[in-house]
Amino acid sequence: MHHTRTTTLVGTALAGALVLAGCTGQTGGGGDTDDSTLTIWHYENDDSAMGQAWAEAIRIFEEENPDVTVDVEKQTFEQIQKNAKIVLTGDDVPDVMEFNKGNATAGQLAAQGLLTPLTDEAAERGWDETLTGSLATTAMYDEQGLMGSGEWYGVPNYGEFVGVYYNKEMFAELGLEEPTTLEEFEDVLAAFKEEDITPLAEAGAEYPLGQLWYELVLAYGDRDLVDDYQLFADDVDFHGEAMTQATRTLDEWIDKGYIASDSAALTAEDMGVSFIDGTYPIMVSGSWWFGRLATEVQADWGQFNFPGNELHPGSSGNLWVVPANADSPSLAQEFIDITLRPEVQNVLATEGGLPVAGDASVIDDERTRELTENFQAILDDDGLAFYPDWPVPGYYDVIVSQLQSLVNRSKTPDEVLDGLQSAYDEGKADLLDG
DSSP, X not given: OOOOEEEEEOXXXXXXXXXXXXXXXXXXXXXXXXXXXXXXXXXXXXXXXXXXXXXXXXXXXHHHOTTOEEEEEEOOHHHHHHHHHHHHTSSOOOSEEEEOOXXXXXXHHHHTTOBOOOHHHHHHHTHHHHSOHHHHHTTEEOTTOOBTSSEEOOEEOBEEEEEEEEEHHHHHHTTOOOOOSHHHHHHHHHHHHHTTOOOEEOOSSSHHHHHXXXXXXXXXXXXXXXXXXXXXXXXXXXXSHHHHHHHHHHHHHHHTTSBOTTGXXXXXXXXXXXXHTTSOSEEEEEGGGHHHXXXXXXXXXXXXXXXXXXXXSEEEOOEEEOBTTOSOHHHHHHHHHHHTSHHHHHHHHHTTOOBSSOOGGGOOSHHHHHHHHHHHHHHHTTOBOBOTTOSSTTHHHHHHHHHHHHHTTSSOHHHHHHHHHHHHHHHHHHHHHO
């Protein structure tokens, strides 16, 4: 029997929850088993590393299941994020869906009983051996929806992290090499400043400055601090050594002119463009910039992990989850398993998608291989430390605001730490009480 694949694109958020809930074309729902159709929702572009990898996984699934119709429905990130709870309480749901990881997203769906626990499947299929340590943290949620323990509710198969991009030509002009310690990194920053070059491209109006601050926290902190801060293993003292030293170091960098005085108002796009055009020699930011830099940067450039750190901002990528009301959960689990196979992981690798179980040796492009090897080095050290805004809802805006005050010189490091501590403690109490 010839298999059939259909692809549907729901183009705008105006489609809303009713359209999303009705577009699967499945009948039955409510947990009835129907192994004639596999409905997949995801939000990756066809030409992205993930989109190409998912296409390969679908091809393999179809080849191995010729009697199954695969229905691929492209959503947008915003649609799924906003409407998932409404959609998944109904009967017409996808069998497997890409969804964002974290307490406020996958954790909430898991706590509300809208996702199928995958713990037994993870053990049987070996997912719990492929995905271990910090890489598995975002796959597991407890009864309150807090990540890091409890049942498996999702499976990631790619990763992301924050590192350092640098302009090799600007480094060479000053005779500078890649730094390997924080002290050497500061020497590089000072060397550029001595030549009246502001070294760091930054953005205080969005996420980048917070991620730089967190890199410094991780430079002075350890895994226990990460577990306390991210997973609520114990109370966090923001005036303890790690966060105090990190905030003071960032303050010193601002004072010394390593970060431009107008960066408090700049966006991530502003930061990226200024690095691309060669205004600044260094940009500390995420692997998600890699593809654009490879396309747009005219100068020779490279990437290295934040010097001296064993822990780095980053995490697994988004999760494959199985809705509790899925018609074909067994097919969904089979598809998830295929996404972890070497042939799919190697598509991620060659396209710069940071596989969790890939082989960097298959990558021909030097920069792509370097990025993948840098990520693998972090995984080998169990070094993913998540993102600074993850612990509590609304914390992103708090971090942005507090660090803008540092750049604007309107708050001292201690005052910034007071603001961060207060919002964190309040948000944590609300989560644990809720």
